[in-house]
Amino acid sequence: MEPESRPRLVTKAMLKHDKVRDADLLLLPERVVELNASGSAILRLCDGDRTVREIVEVLEEQFGATGLTDDVLAFLRDARDQGWVVVA
Secondary structure, eight states, X not given: OOTTOOEEEOTTOEEEEETTTTEEEEEETTEEEEEOXXXXXXXXXXXXXXXXXXXXXXXXXXXXXXXXXHXXXXXXXXXXXXXXXXXX
8 A cells, every 4th residue: 555546445345324333334244343533534535536645635634634644554554454445
């Protein structure tokens, strides 16, 4: 995963907000992952069109932060290793 990569959720994955738990969930076959706010924000932007660099720009604006590239890349590499995202 590099700054110019275009990640997207795997076809079998779906993001959903659970109103009962008030939590964002990543639904996969036979598996449910409860996401924290930052993980959810990152994965919601993984549409296969945006580059990692563009995702970081949106997140930095959304959260009023800077220097998120390394954290976002680390999360996306882990998400890829877990089978949640692929590079489009």
